[in-house]
Structure formats: structure tokens, C-alpha cells
Amino acid sequence: MDNLLEDFNQSLYKGFIDRTISHKGNFMPKLLINNKDENVLSTIINELYKCKSFTISVAFITESGLASLKSHLYDLNQKGVRGKIITSNYLGFNTPKMYKELLKLKNVDVRLTDVNGFHAKCYIFEHERYASMIVGSSNLTSNALKINYEHNILLSTQKNGDLIYNIKAQFDELWNKSIPLSDAWIRDYQLIYDEQAVKNTLYITKEQSVIQNNIEQAVKIEPNIMQKEALQSLAKLRKNGKNKSLIISATGTGKTILCALDVRNYNPNKFLFIVHNEGILQRSIEEFKKVLPFSKDEDFGLLTGKHKESHAKYLFATIQTLSKSDIYNQFGQNHFDYIVYDEAHRSAAKSYQKVFNYFTPDFVLGMTATPERTDNLNIFEIFDYNIAYEIRLQKALESKILCPFHYFGVTEYIHNGKPVDDFSSLTDLTSDERVRHVLEKTQYYGYSGEELKGLIFVSRKDEAKELADKLTLHNLPSVSLTGEDNSEKRQQAIEQLKSGEINYIVTVNLFNEGIDITPVNQIVMLRETESSIIFIQQLGRGLRKSENKEYVTVIDFIGNYKKNYLIPIALSGDQSQNKDNYRKFLTSNTALMGVSTINFEEVAKKKIYDSLKQVKLSAASHIKQAYNEVEQRIGRMPLLMDFIRQNSIDPSVIYSKDSSYKNYNDFLVKSKKIEEQLNKNENLNLTFLSREIAPGLKNIDHTILNAIIDRPYKINELLTIAQNLDPNVTLEDVQTTLKILDYSFFSDTINKTYGKPIITISNDEVTLTKSFAASLEKPLFKIYLEDIIELAQYNNKTYQKNQNRLLLYNKYTRKDFVKLLNWKSDESGVINGYKFGNNTLPIFITYHKEDNISDNTKYEDEFLSPDELKWFTKSNRKLDSPEVQKILAHQNNNVDMYIFVKKEDVLDGNEFYFLGKAHYLEGTAEQSKMPNENNDNIVTMTLSMETPVKDEIYRYILDT
Known part of the structure; x- marks a missing residue:
């Protein structure tokens, strides 16, 4: 049977007949609502990313709702993907300006229906071999896509399905009867819209206006x-x-x-x-x-x-x-x-x-x-x-205190097909070509309200003046302001912007703080981000609420700048210096609460990824800066948990393998914050606690350690303690924890890295070793230990949801896996691509290989779809090899197959996304050859994912 048809059958069976079957398929019917983890907008964006064409039929569209899709529609235009939108002027809800915004979409044809009572909400996406649709209650408005309580159904169907045939036929019939949107139609509609607005205003009497003013004053x-x-x-x-x-x-x-x-x-x-x-x-x-x-x-x-x-x-x-x-x-x-x-x-x-x-x-x-x-x-x-x-910014937006914003990270000017990022001369900065590029982007992404009132931040004083002059020549009256201008001139420019006499103030870091220009509805950043603090200050110039705007448009021109990594740090408010956090932020469509959105054109997003690859966020300078900031805040030497409480660096960055420090004491001593007080074994033990316990991989690890500090325990007593915390804990889980603490889980040479063991076990009784008990007599060491246990509790609650098992889409190392699945010893160093152990078969895949790796290891593993993976065995394997036969029979032998994938080594390090369990698809195994000079034998096969890979993770992994 065709894999696509089989997938549809499984999806439909689970969706409409039996929800308890394990295989979901890639086309599960799905209820779409708006919550903190997912919203209707994110699903629309995911479908747009995959589609070959699209059609949208909605009654109501707002400028803000349209703005949240603009960068994605721009990227589709770059790929040659077109779409159609049908809407109407039903109830006079849609504004004339919104219709003007629709006309800016180069790859979208728009038509207007005059069907009485038109109230449709349908989004259709044509894919290579199937179609999907969203039908329900959501119009193309920000509230409907992100905030309101909505009910929509996402359905997928083969192209010859009756449902999609009828929906498309109905759309085509309506399309053929509708009129194209045009400037002339908008002008006529403007007259009707304005006339109705005047009538609505007349209903409010003078007395009612006074009452309303009093109410507003009270509010x-x-x-x-x-x-x-x-x-x-x-x-x-x-x-x-x-x-x-x-x-x-x-x-x-x-x-x-x-x-x-x-x-x-x-x-x-x-x-x-x-x-x-x-x-x-x-x-x-x-x-x-x-x-x-x-x-x-x-x-x-x-x-x-x-x-x-x-x-x-x-x-x-x-x-x-x-x-x-x-x-x-x-x-x-x-x-x-x-x-x-x-x-x-x-x-x-x-x-x-x-x-x-x-x-x-x-x-x-x-x-x-x-x-x-x-x-x-x-x-x-x-x-x-x-x-x-x-x-801070994120909480203020969530609390609806600030004006929402739509941020657009756009590409800098491209000359002759190559990005022009080194604007070293004024001629380059203000060339006619670059000015046209700026105007193209600012006009496409637009602004909220009837009049443009914008601030443009540039890098040089002469650039500010020249750009203001050129914008004025393009019928956008503008004034430049620099630190050389007195307060009278500054205030005059502000009043000119407020009154509409000018459209832009162009400045060099002048309005970072202390200036209140409430009507500003567009912020343009035409300079490299040098500081996340200044970035937020400048963005904040437009976030005061005002009657003249529904939202603020922020347009950030992103070139090949070394400090592009500061952009996700600033927008997320996350100071952890954790690259994976920033990667997640860049790919998430639910990064901000409320109607605000963060959007990157694909080329601009790639520039940020490139910057993240190059920067070493675990560099000593970053760690020292974070330490100094936290110390300033609390007035004493910070502990690891203080970095968490003060929204600072992720403590694991301090003692990561990429860092210069093995543990926090090592950092403090080498940075001359304290004098050395620990002996060699205590320092090694602290490294063990930092790298094996502090991550909070399993909540029983720190729970059992914390218990043993007080007194000896029998193993069955520790099992009871662990099960009180998590009823799913087994004796095998506890035994793995004890092996970690007495070091028997690791290789014989582990003492060189971690010192003497933490515990000893005799006659089924677990006690602290004499050396560790002696270390606890030192107040500083005890403080470190208590701090690490608290950090482990925090990490487990935050990242593992108080669990002791693999969680879908979390990132794990090979060592994490063997711990969680209770392998008898740490064999992570010899797993490489895959290895059988403890009735499990973990498969670790680096999706994009580095150019300099051996041809013998350039396996061309490839996702065929979010729920099917073409996978390569190790080289020098044939179909009849015992190892291959064991893989093909894994289900019959009750061996669970686990799939871990990372995008690339540079950005993801030694951590892989856990994408769930998979199984071999019968009949797909084939013997092949490696693309090396020896033409080594290899076996390829298709693996079926139990759970289709989430769209944003799938997109991130596949993107080059």
C-alpha cells in the first residue's frame, strides 16, 4: 500500500474511530485553540511553510492579523508560492487601510464577494501530494489567531478526497463571482466607510461625551x-x-x-x-x-x-x-x-x-x-x-500594559545578488539603492493607524542627516537629530512628528531613554545591535499605548553582523547564554504572549543562526560579566541559584565542557573572587555534582543524595522515598542512581575526573563515604552542595516536569539516555550512531554533517516526512548481517527504538532532540553503497515515527 494512503488511513482511524491506537500518522484531525503552547497562528504558519499554494476565505481581516503573516508571505513569494484571499466588506468591519495592505502582497490575489452575510473562516493549503484545511471560528485577526477562545479543526485529505473537492469547488465558484480588489474599489469604499463613521459619532451626545471623559479619567x-x-x-x-x-x-x-x-x-x-x-x-x-x-x-x-x-x-x-x-x-x-x-x-x-x-x-x-x-x-x-x-518587556506585554508590536527581522540591502553588510562609507549607507531597499521594506511591513509616525535609528550622525534628506525627497518628510542638537530643536522635531508635519525622526541613539513620543507607530533599526539593553530601549520608544495605533511595527535590518546573537537575547529577555534557548525562541510561533509577534525573513534568521554558531557564550568574559551583574544586584557573592533568580546566565554554562571552568568554585578561584579553600578531591567531587547532579535529569538523583546526607538508608527505604516523589520510579531507577553516586556506573578511570565516590553500599545499606562526609564539615563545601541540590530541583521541575523519563522534544546527550533507560553502565562513549542495550535501541543522528568529516561517516539520513525517516546503518553492513537482522526484528523482540536528532554539531553540541519512538517499516530495507572511495556496503531502511515530528522542530532540523 502507498505509504501516504496508509498514513491517512491510520490518522483517520485514530481521529474518528479509536483514539487509543499508538500510531498517530501525520494527518491527524486536530482541534486548534489558543493557549500558551500553541495557537491558531502557529498552525497557519506551519502549513504555509509546507504548502505549494494556499487559499483563504475570511469575512474579517485586521491590519494586525495580516501583519503577523507578512514576513511568511514574503518568504513564500521568494519561493514562487502564490495564494488567494476572498473577503468582503460585511458589517463595515474591514478598514480601507487594511485593504491597501492586502494590495502590497505581491504573491496573493485578493477578491471581494458581495454575498449577503458572508461569514466564512476557511484556510486551505495545497501540498505536494495532499491538502490540508483549517475550518472553524477564526477570522484573520490578531485576537482570533492568538488570544480569543476559538474552535477550529485542522483536517488533511488526499487530493481526490470528496471533502476537499467540494470545499475547493465552493471556493472557486465564489472566486469566479467575486471582484478583484483594486485601488478604485478602495477609494469608493473609503467614502462609504467615512460616512458611516460620522453617523456613528453622532450617536454620542455632548452629555455622553462628558461622562465618557470622566470615566476615562478615572480609568x-x-x-x-x-x-x-x-x-x-x-x-x-x-x-x-x-x-x-x-x-x-x-x-x-x-x-x-x-x-x-x-x-x-x-x-x-x-x-x-x-x-x-x-x-x-x-x-x-x-x-x-x-x-x-x-x-x-x-x-x-x-x-x-x-x-x-x-x-x-x-x-x-x-x-x-x-x-x-x-x-x-x-x-x-x-x-x-x-x-x-x-x-x-x-x-x-x-x-x-x-x-x-x-x-x-x-x-x-x-x-x-x-x-x-x-x-x-x-x-x-x-x-x-x-x-x-x-x-520587564515580556511580562508587561503579557499583562497588556504596553502596546503590542510586530517585530520583523529583515534582510539588509543586497547588491548584485550579494548582501552588502559592510557600510563603511556614507556613500554606501545612504546610496539610492539602499534607500530604495529601506523604503520597500518599511512600506511593505507598514504601520498601524492613518499616519506614519516613525523613528529610525542609524549608526552615524552624517548618515542621519543624509537619510532624512533623501526620505524627504521621497515624499516622507523627515528630520535628523543627533547629540549636537539642543533641547529646543529636539522638542520641535517631536512636536512636528506628533502633528503629522513630518513622518520620520532619524537619530543616532538619541532617544534610547527619557523621551515619550506616544504616537510612534513604526520603529526602524538601521544599525548593528551592539547591546541588548539599547535594543530594548529603542524598541520601547513605540510601546506606549495611543489612540492612533493598534500596534507598533518594528523593522530591524539584519546584516552579517557578529553580534546578531543579541537579537534573540533582547527580544526573549533570556540572559541564560544558552544557545538552545535562543534557537527555540527563533523557531517558536508562540514566543510572546498576547497579540505581539516576532517574525524573521528566512535569510535574516539564517544570519542570526550563523552568529550563534560563531559566538562562544560560555567564554570567560560572558561568565564574569554575568557574575558582576548578579553580584551588583544582590550585594554579595552569588550562588548558582542566584543566577536563576536574577534572570541571568544559565549556571550550567559556567561549568560546561566548553567553559574554562570545571565547577563554580573553580570559576571563583580563577577569577580571584575568593581564595582557594577546597582540596583536590573536594574540587573533583564538586565537578561531579555540577555535571551529573545539577542538571536535574532525574529527580530521584538529588532526592536520594539529599536523604543520605542526613543518615544511612536501606535501599528499599530509598525506593519508598523516591516513589513518594514519583510513583513510577522502579527499583532499577534507584539502583542506577546509586551506581552513579558510588561511581560504579562509570569507567574505572572516573576518579581522575570526579575524585573519590560520594557513597558506599554495604549489606544493602547506603552511607556517605568518609571522604565526602569529611568534606561536608567545611561550611563552604556544604553551601555549594546545598546550592547544587536546589539547582537540580529547579532544573528537574523546569525541564523534566518533575519526571524521571524521556520527554518528547527535550534535548539529551547519549549519557543522559543510558541513565534514564537504566543501562547497567555508562556505554555512551561507544554508542556513536546507535547501539543495543537493556532492550533498547537508541539512534543518534546529526542531520547536517560537517564538510570535514570522513566520507565513511557521511550517512545521508533523511526525513521523508514528519513521521518517516530514511535511515542508514553503519558502513560494512549487509542485509544478512546479524546486526541488521536484529534491527529489522526489533519489534518482534520487544526492543524499543528511540530517535534522537540534532541539526548540526556546531549549534547543538553533544545534545540531541528526542523525537520519540519509531519502528522499522516492513519491506523498506535495501542494501546500498556508501558514497566513499571504497563503496562500502550499507543498509538503508525507512523508520516510522510513533509521533510525527512537531512542525517547528522539523523545520529547524531540515533548514540548511
Whole structure:
């Protein structure tokens, strides 16, 4: 029987007749809903990636919903894949601007139906030998694709199936009766749409408008989620006797309102608000007045170069004025009860420190979006390490505090088929060709709202001016701003952008902080990412909510830059320095909660992968920087778990095999953070604990070790302890753990690497060895051990879901496998591609081989589909070889076959994705020849995956 037909039969049988069968097939009917692990959008993107053509029939489309597909449609256009969309103007929901966005899609034909009550939601994808469709409740809107509670069914069918035939026939009939979308149609629709908008506005009376304004005013001063939690934390800190505190909050999350709410709760006699920018002071006073509506105008005063209203109850001062000795000496040191330092990361500067050291208020609050500094000045120390609350970009988006965004990583200008990444001269930076490329991308990805209000970040001052001039010539009035421009010119440009007099402000890192241009609806990054902090600061310039926009478009031009790896670090907020985390982030379509999306054109994504390959994130410099940042935050020597708690480096990076350090003590000593206090065996034992226990592969490992520290145990007692934690634990699992702890699991030479064993077993009783017990008498060693056990608990809960077994799509080494499957000893070093052991047959595949490997090992293993794998045995094997016969009979002999695959050695190291169990497909084994000079014999066969490989993993592995 044809494999495709067999796959359909199995899928349909499981989907409609018997859900308990083990083989799912690749075409399982599937219910699509929106949750944290999967959403309708991710399924649509996965189907688009695989299809040869597509048709979409939906009543409602929003600009934001369309934006979430634009980069994927662009990539399809590059591959020559076309599609069709049918929509309508039903209920006047679709905006004229959205229709204009549809016309930008070069590979999509769009038609409009006038069917009365058109309310269809159907997505059809034509593949090589089959078709798939999504039918249900989701229109092409961001909420329907990512947020709303939706019910959709994903179905697949062979091309001659009756269902797909009828659906396509219905679509074609509707298509033939519909009219093509055109500029002329949009102009006519605009008149009707505007007329209806005016009518809708007239329904609101003047009295209703006043009521509405009052309601909106009340809503503005209602604490959001972040503010409520932060206010509670501030009150708790003060109750515990703390008089200084720091709030870390992403730009646009309402720090000033939060501050005003806390001041209202505190009710000081005299209050001082300090910042570096007079424009911020004016806006801050406005915010305070909203929160303190019963205060008189004369209660609020300015202390600046032009204003000296020092008598005010609520005084708002610029640091430039306040830091002058003749100014701050006018006040008594305890004149103010409550002082706020906005943009507190500046407070280590000399001007701030003069003020900070002079005044002695009852309470001091610092507020900042980016406390990390590059000048070794410690903001956390200034505020006594009291972090009241911290909310970064990802949490703010999830809490719907910020305006959503659609990020697009796009390719830099390509000249004569080659990327032009080295823009060393102004001529290259602002050439007509590059400007046209920039305009093409910015116009394609567009913006939300009726008027373009954009910020462009460039790398040079002369580039900013030249680019602004050229954009103006292209009917996009633009102004350049650099650090050489005074505050008056900056403010004038901002007002011009807000009013619509200009479309762009082009700048060089000038607006990284402290500037509030709420209507900004497009951010363009035309420079290399040098810092994840600056990246987020610049992106944040557009994230304040505004009536003129539904979302912000962020367009990042990505060239062959060495620091491209910083992009996923910045967007994910993940400082772990774990390459696999960043790989997952780049391939995930559910990376951000809410309607925000992160999209990369395929060429741009490859540039980031290339950057990740080249950078060594376990380099000593990265580790030392992470250590210093955490130490600054907590005011003491960090332990491994402190790196986790402070959202810093993954501790395993410190003592990985690619690192310069064997364990954390080794790092501390070599970095001169502490003097050596451990002997040689203790250091070796610490390496064992770090590499074998800390990863948390099995929760019984650290549980049993933790138990034995207190007293000796019988093996059956340890089994009871382990089963209380996980009822599925077997005696074999416990025995493997004990073999690991007494080193009998490893080779005879393991003592050179790990020192003396941790435990000894005698008469079925397990105790600590004398050497390990003696080590625990040292306070530092005991601290290290307790820290590692806590880290193991965290890792097991986070990555293994408190399990002691293989989890689908987790990454594992060969050694991890033999531990989890309870092999009698560590044979991971001789498994290579595959090996029988303990009734298991693990197969390890490197999908993309390096060019420099031997021809004898260049096996051309290949996925034929997400549930079928063409696999090669080792060389010098024939069909009648005993080993091959054993493989072919693995099911009859009850030997489970496990498939592990990694994309390539450089990016994945020695870890492989576990893709599930598989079995040999009868009749597919063939004898063949290796592509080497000896033409060695080899056997190929097709393996059937029990579970089809998840789309994003499958796509990542196959992409070159």
C-alpha cells in the first residue's frame, strides 16, 4: 500500500474511530485553540511553510492579523508560492487601510464577494501530494489567531478526497463571482466607510461625551496589575524598616503613575521628584495631578533653570539645577519626606550623588527601565539592594500594559545578488539603492493607524542627516537629530512628528531613554545591535499605548553582523547564554504572549543562526560579566541559584565542557573572587555534582543524595522515598542512581575526573563515604552542595516536569539516555550512531554533517516526512548481517527504538532532540553503497515515527 494512503488511513482511524491506537500518522484531525503552547497562528504558519499554494476565505481581516503573516508571505513569494484571499466588506468591519495592505502582497490575489452575510473562516493549503484545511471560528485577526477562545479543526485529505473537492469547488465558484480588489474599489469604499463613521459619532451626545471623559479619567488612575503588586511591595518594605527602594519597570508601564499612587498612600509633607529632562518634568506633573486631583495647582512647582518654585509641596526638579550647591543648600537636609529619582540608572553620576548624599528623607524611591550599567557603578547598592518590583518587556506585554508590536527581522540591502553588510562609507549607507531597499521594506511591513509616525535609528550622525534628506525627497518628510542638537530643536522635531508635519525622526541613539513620543507607530533599526539593553530601549520608544495605533511595527535590518546573537537575547529577555534557548525562541510561533509577534525573513534568521554558531557564550568574559551583574544586584557573592533568580546566565554554562571552568568554585578561584579553600578531591567531587547532579535529569538523583546526607538508608527505604516523589520510579531507577553516586556506573578511570565516590553500599545499606562526609564539615563545601541540590530541583521541575523519563522534544546527550533507560553502565562513549542495550535501541543522528568529516561517516539520513525517516546503518553492513537482522526484528523482540536528532554539531553540541519512538517499516530495507572511495556496503531502511515530528522542530532540523 502507498505509504501516504496508509498514513491517512491510520490518522483517520485514530481521529474518528479509536483514539487509543499508538500510531498517530501525520494527518491527524486536530482541534486548534489558543493557549500558551500553541495557537491558531502557529498552525497557519506551519502549513504555509509546507504548502505549494494556499487559499483563504475570511469575512474579517485586521491590519494586525495580516501583519503577523507578512514576513511568511514574503518568504513564500521568494519561493514562487502564490495564494488567494476572498473577503468582503460585511458589517463595515474591514478598514480601507487594511485593504491597501492586502494590495502590497505581491504573491496573493485578493477578491471581494458581495454575498449577503458572508461569514466564512476557511484556510486551505495545497501540498505536494495532499491538502490540508483549517475550518472553524477564526477570522484573520490578531485576537482570533492568538488570544480569543476559538474552535477550529485542522483536517488533511488526499487530493481526490470528496471533502476537499467540494470545499475547493465552493471556493472557486465564489472566486469566479467575486471582484478583484483594486485601488478604485478602495477609494469608493473609503467614502462609504467615512460616512458611516460620522453617523456613528453622532450617536454620542455632548452629555455622553462628558461622562465618557470622566470615566476615562478615572480609568487612568486605576492601578494596573504591575502597579498593584509594586505598591504592595513598597508598603511591605517600609513596614520592614527599609528607607530606600528601586522599581525596575519597562518603558511605558506606568512608572510615574505608580510613583504618584505611592506618594498618595504615603502623603508626605514635602515631596521631591528629580530627573534629567525638563520635558519629563512637565509630563510627570500632569500625571501626578491625575492621581492627586484634590491638590491645588500651587501645590505643584518646578525647580529648573527658568523656574524656582521651591515652596511647593510637590517639587519637580531637574538634576542640572538641583545639583548646584547654592540651590540644594537652600533646603534643609531633611526638608523632604519622600524623594524620587526617575531614570535611576543615572543616579551614580556625580551630579546625582551630590544631591543623593546631601538629603536625608524618610524614603527614597528609584525608578528605571534599565538598571544595568557598563561603567561598573552599582545602582543596586545605592538603593540598598531593595528591589521592590521588577517588570520587564515580556511580562508587561503579557499583562497588556504596553502596546503590542510586530517585530520583523529583515534582510539588509543586497547588491548584485550579494548582501552588502559592510557600510563603511556614507556613500554606501545612504546610496539610492539602499534607500530604495529601506523604503520597500518599511512600506511593505507598514504601520498601524492613518499616519506614519516613525523613528529610525542609524549608526552615524552624517548618515542621519543624509537619510532624512533623501526620505524627504521621497515624499516622507523627515528630520535628523543627533547629540549636537539642543533641547529646543529636539522638542520641535517631536512636536512636528506628533502633528503629522513630518513622518520620520532619524537619530543616532538619541532617544534610547527619557523621551515619550506616544504616537510612534513604526520603529526602524538601521544599525548593528551592539547591546541588548539599547535594543530594548529603542524598541520601547513605540510601546506606549495611543489612540492612533493598534500596534507598533518594528523593522530591524539584519546584516552579517557578529553580534546578531543579541537579537534573540533582547527580544526573549533570556540572559541564560544558552544557545538552545535562543534557537527555540527563533523557531517558536508562540514566543510572546498576547497579540505581539516576532517574525524573521528566512535569510535574516539564517544570519542570526550563523552568529550563534560563531559566538562562544560560555567564554570567560560572558561568565564574569554575568557574575558582576548578579553580584551588583544582590550585594554579595552569588550562588548558582542566584543566577536563576536574577534572570541571568544559565549556571550550567559556567561549568560546561566548553567553559574554562570545571565547577563554580573553580570559576571563583580563577577569577580571584575568593581564595582557594577546597582540596583536590573536594574540587573533583564538586565537578561531579555540577555535571551529573545539577542538571536535574532525574529527580530521584538529588532526592536520594539529599536523604543520605542526613543518615544511612536501606535501599528499599530509598525506593519508598523516591516513589513518594514519583510513583513510577522502579527499583532499577534507584539502583542506577546509586551506581552513579558510588561511581560504579562509570569507567574505572572516573576518579581522575570526579575524585573519590560520594557513597558506599554495604549489606544493602547506603552511607556517605568518609571522604565526602569529611568534606561536608567545611561550611563552604556544604553551601555549594546545598546550592547544587536546589539547582537540580529547579532544573528537574523546569525541564523534566518533575519526571524521571524521556520527554518528547527535550534535548539529551547519549549519557543522559543510558541513565534514564537504566543501562547497567555508562556505554555512551561507544554508542556513536546507535547501539543495543537493556532492550533498547537508541539512534543518534546529526542531520547536517560537517564538510570535514570522513566520507565513511557521511550517512545521508533523511526525513521523508514528519513521521518517516530514511535511515542508514553503519558502513560494512549487509542485509544478512546479524546486526541488521536484529534491527529489522526489533519489534518482534520487544526492543524499543528511540530517535534522537540534532541539526548540526556546531549549534547543538553533544545534545540531541528526542523525537520519540519509531519502528522499522516492513519491506523498506535495501542494501546500498556508501558514497566513499571504497563503496562500502550499507543498509538503508525507512523508520516510522510513533509521533510525527512537531512542525517547528522539523523545520529547524531540515533548514540548511
